[in-house]
Amino acid sequence: GQNIDQPTEMTATEGAIVQINCTYQTSGFNGLFWYQQHAGEAPTFLSYNVLDGLEEKGRFSSFLSRSKGYSYLLLKELQMKDSASYLCAHSGTYKYIFGTGTRLKVLA
Amino acid sequence: NAGVMQNPRHLVRRRGQEARLRCSPMKGHSHVYWYRQLPEEGLKFMVYLQKENIIDESGMPKERFSAEFPKEGPSILRIQQVVRGDSAAYFCASSPAGGGTEAFFGQGTRLTVV
Numbered sequence: 167g168q169n170i171d172q173p174t175e176m177t178a179t180e181g182a183i184v185q186i187n188c189t190y191q192t193s194g195f196n197g198l199f200w201y202q203q204h205a206g207e208a209p210t211f212l213s214y215n216v217l218d219g220l221e222e223k224g225r226f227s228s229f230l231s232r233s234k235g236y237s238y239l240l241l242k243e244l245q246m247k248d249s250a251s252y253l254c255a256h257s258g259t260y261k262y263i264f265g266t267g268t269r270l271k272v273l274a
Numbered sequence: 275n276a277g278v279m280q281n282p283r284h285l286v287r288r289r290g291q292e293a294r295l296r297c298s299p300m301k302g303h304s305h306v307y308w309y310r311q312l313p314e315e316g317l318k319f320m321v322y323l324q325k326e327n328i329i330d331e332s333g334m335p336k337e338r339f340s341a342e343f344p345k346e347g348p349s350i351l352r353i354q355q356v357v358r359g360d361s362a363a364y365f366c367a368s369s370p371a372g373g374g375t376e377a378f379f380g381q382g383t384r385l386t387v388v
Contacts, residue, residue, distance in 0.1 A: 196374040197374050199376070199377075201379075207381070208365060208379040208380060208381050208382055209317070209365070209379045210379070211376045211377075211378070214376060216374065253316060253317065255317075257372075257374060260305070260322060260329060260330070260372030261307060261319055261322045261330055261372070262307065262319070262367070262377055263319055264309070264316045264317040264318075264319070265316055266315060266316035267315075267316045269314075
């Protein structure tokens with residue numbers, strides 16, 4: 167099967183660090199993606215991991231362990247504008263399968 | 275380079291009417307994906323198309339829904355005889371190749387069935 171699990175909601179404080187976990191099961195694997203989606207808007211690309219390890223991009227980092235079927239998105243120095251849904255997705259041979267998303271609320 | 279263009283942004287249909295949603299992929303992209311999203315939920319895969327071909331329609335209801343991506347023109351998602359349960363946001367994404375590259379999303383079409 168093709169399953170993706172991530173927490174439904176998380177809350178964090180402005181300036182803090184938050185880690186959003188994602189576990190997945192897939193018969194074919196061609197990469198793990200993270201997207202950000204603000205309410206009422208389109209998803210926007212954040213990161214892509216195809217090899218094990220950590221990819222850093224500014225305040226955002228993403229980690230992948232293929233053997234464990236596990237990824238996380240790390241957000242540092244949280245800002246109010248980071249309040250959004252964060253979608254984990256894996257791609258097999260061609261299509262992208264998304265999790266239900268994690269709604270992150272950043273509190274002042 | 276324009277992004278993925280979807281139209282209309284909002285569409286209201288009465289029960290029993292037809293809804294046609296259009297998606298023009300980014301320039302140079304030949305892979306198109308349609309997703310459906312209910313409020314507070316994730317993106318549910320519907321169909322994957324390349325030019326003139328449906329590659330995977332495993333997420334699309336067997337009745338009333340169809341999709342195409344002609345040689346010329348945008349991809350079309352067509353919903354016949356709409357029902358209230360079809361009300362959702364429909365997002366289109368495109369990529370230059372399948373799977374291992376970033377997919378870019380359009381702004382979505384919000385369909386309301388009254």
